[in-house]
Amino acid sequence: MGIDVVKRIGGGAAVYHGDEITYCFVSRSDLLPLPTVEQWRCAFSLFLKKLGLKPDTINARDASHHDGNACFACAAADEPMVNGKKFVGSARRKSKNVFLQHGSILLSPQPDFLRELVTGAEADASVGLKTLLPSLTREAAHASLIAAISETFSLRFTSF
Secondary structure, eight states, X not given: OOOOOXXXXXXXXXXXXXXXXXEEEEEETTTSOOOOHHHHHHHHHHHHHHHTOOOOSSOSSOOSSOOOSBGGGSOOTXXXXXXXEEOEEEEEEEOSSEEEEEEEEESSOOOTTHHHHSTTOOXXXXXXXXXXXXXXXXXXXXXXXXXXXXXXXXXOOOOO
């Protein structure tokens, strides 16, 4: 199908990169304590609230441990859902001194063909935020994400 495949350093299951925001957060433990799962869940919940959406109080699927091949089949503990659907997928890697978290925030849902391409992929459970907020722009989603991360981790980002 002409789709490039990349293996990410932080791991994670299969994601089709299309209409989304791809983010990467890297921090040194001497500058910022290693972020917790709960802090990331709070950041993503705050992100939804800043967009005017209400995160589910409990994930529709209990996925504290996910061994599947498709990222958007179920939510991990740090990934709140909205209307029972997953909008963010993330993976992380930690060392003694450095933390890296990367992921995708879907503006449009994952394509149906992904399940055909990934062996053993579970049914998709994703929602694109534009499905819930048709007038949402990439810029507004980006600004809300930066604001939510800034607030959650008490950080101040500067423009480059």
